Amino acid sequence: MCMTRLSDLPLDKPVTLEPMKAFPHLRDLVTDVSWNFRVKKKIKPFKPRPPDAPDGTxxxxxxxxxxxxxxxxxxxxxLCQNVCHVLREHQKHEEFIGPRFLVYAAALEMHPLDTEDRTEELRQAHGIGYCNITKCCTKVCPEEITITDNAIIPLKERVVDNFYDPLGKLVKLFRPKAQK
Ligand code: SF4
Ligand code: SF4
Known part of the structure; x- marks a missing residue:
């Protein structure tokens, strides 16, 4: 296993620390994670619907x-980016945004006020199809975010509904934009 929680470590034995492998190594335990910040900028930002009440709420x-x-x-x-085989082994950084940014996209897509549609980008530029739901990302998240079940799978379902379900597409045409 490439990563272990401190609480699970047998501390009576020597502990090996290694730098993350999904990003360029700089020195010692330091890696260059700047790619992540560039990826974040590519995700369409929050776009709230107009306020529901005259007082702006x-x-x-x-x-x-x-x-x-x-x-x-x-x-x-x-850590989730580091264990994801799509980034770590296959180095698909140009084609796949990784679990961290699928969580970020899910936070925006599922926000009750957001009106933006990110499914085209998720399908193409963000490469959601590369994720094969191995759940390695969920296992290492120190915040215990259920990355695959709660973020990635619902996003995949949205992509399928929007691009591969003709009836769903028709319904969407007649649905008010704010209803997500
Ligand atoms: S579930 Fe998907 S995003 Fe998470 S580690 Fe596996 S392939 Fe990567
Ligand atoms: S807190 Fe969880 S979701 Fe966020 S980057 Fe770390 S492992 Fe990924």
């Missing part, structure tokens, strides 16, 4: 708020 269902709250716990440690 919105109304949201608590369940919808709770759904995205989990994704906001991310501390950008990039």
């Amino acid at each position: 919105w109304r949201m269902a608590q369940a919808d708020v709770d759904r995205v709250q989990e994704f906001r716990k991310c501390i950008e440690c990039f």
Whole structure:
């Protein structure tokens, strides 16, 4: 196993520390993770619908708020990026944004006020199809974000609904844009 939680380590034995492998090594344990920040800039930003009330406030269902709250716990440690075989072994950095940024995209896509549609980018430039749901990312997340089940799988479903389901496409044409 390439990564172990401190709480799981047998501390009576020597501990080996290694730099992350998915990013260029600089020196000692330091790697260049700047690629991640460039990726983040490519994701379409939050685009809220107009306020629901004249005083500039919105109304949201608590369940919808709770759904995205989990994704906001991310501390950008990039451990999930490091264990993902698409980045770590196959070096698909040009074609796949990795689990951290699928979580970030999910936080925006599932936000109850957001009106943007990121499914075309998820399918093409962000390479969501490369993820084969091995769940390695979920296992290492120190914030215990359920990356695959709660973020990636629902995003994959949105992509399928938008691009491979003709009936869904038709419904979407007649649906108000703010309804996500
Ligand atoms: S579930 Fe997907 S994103 Fe997560 S490590 Fe596996 S291939 Fe990568
Ligand atoms: S492992 Fe968890 S906390 Fe770390 S970057 Fe990935 S999602 Fe965020």
